[in-house]
Amino acid sequence: xxxxxxxxxxxxxxxxxxxxxxxxxxxxxxxxxxxxxxxxxxxxxxxxxxxxxxxxxxxxxxxxxxxxxxxxxxxxxxxxxxxxxxxxxxxxxxxxxxxxxxxxxxxxxxxxxxxxxxxxxxxxxxxxxxxxxxxxxxxxxxxxxxxxxxxxxxxxxxxxxxxxxxxxxxxxxxxxxxxxxxxxxxxxxxxxxxxxxxxxxxxxxxxxxxxxxxxxxxxxxxx
Numbered sequence: 001x002x003x004x005x006x007x008x009x010x011x012x013x014x015x016x017x018x019x020x021x022x023x024x025x026x027x028x029x030x031x032x033x034x035x036x037x038x039x040x041x042x043x044x045x046x047x048x049x050x051x052x053x054x055x056x057x058x059x060x061x062x063x064x065x066x067x068x069x070x071x072x073x074x075x076x077x078x079x080x081x082x083x084x085x086x087x088x089x090x091x092x093x094x095x096x097x098x099x100x101x102x103x104x105x106x107x108x109x110x111x112x113x114x115x116x117x118x119x120x121x122x123x124x125x126x127x128x129x130x131x132x133x134x135x136x137x138x139x140x141x142x143x144x145x146x147x148x149x150x151x152x153x154x155x156x157x158x159x160x161x162x163x164x165x166x167x168x169x170x171x172x173x174x175x176x177x178x179x180x181x182x183x184x185x186x187x188x189x190x191x192x193x194x195x196x197x198x199x200x201x202x203x204x205x206x207x208x209x210x211x212x213x214x215x216x217x218x219x220x221x222x223x
Contacts, residue, residue: 011045015053023062023073024159034071085211088157093204095142095154097196102144108191111140115183127169175213182206
């Protein structure tokens with residue numbers, strides 16, 4: 001019985017990671033129906049560990065369950081977006097500040113090259129590609145955070161925003177120009193080994209500035 005429980009737990013973890021990755025990649029977008037039998041078949045397992053995995057995703061608010069409908073990838077409304085961005089700004093700011101001492105000159109150079117690629121997109125803007133590079137840029141700066149709990153919160157925040165990230169820069173394309181400038185400011189602070197609080201606040205305010213640009217554009221659109 002104990003061995004069977006371990007196997008079920010292992011399969012549940014596999015199903016969880018498999019589903020979470022597809023939600024994060026936007027392969028399973030907001031509103032996508034998660035059919036237990038189909039997922040279990042794709043993973044060659046019973047529906048029991050898949051159901052457990054979906055319950056975990058539901059607890060993380062990445063999945064919702066509706067009576068007579070079943071499990072769906074959660075829809076992210078505009079208010080939820082704001083709340084998620086506020087939270088991500090805080091935890092990502094801390095993660096970036098904690099990561100800074102462990103970043104090498106090579107790491108910083110790699111992040112700068114990603115930002116330069118983002119700059120090349122500004123004249124012929126592609127919101128989807130810009131967003132993917134934006135996540136890559138920030139990942140290079142926060143992934144070596146020594147606090148695994150904070151890092152997990154950052155990952156959860158990015159995943160939760162997966163449904164609206166592309167539409168953010170599409171809705172406020174002018175924000176992209178200012179965003180790459182702020183990236184350089186963050187890199188400069190890290191290179192100069194600035195006070196961790198300065199790095200934290202700059203990274204946080206960078207995230208919040210994107211949120212505010214979205215709110216301002218929404219207000220103008222509603223006038």
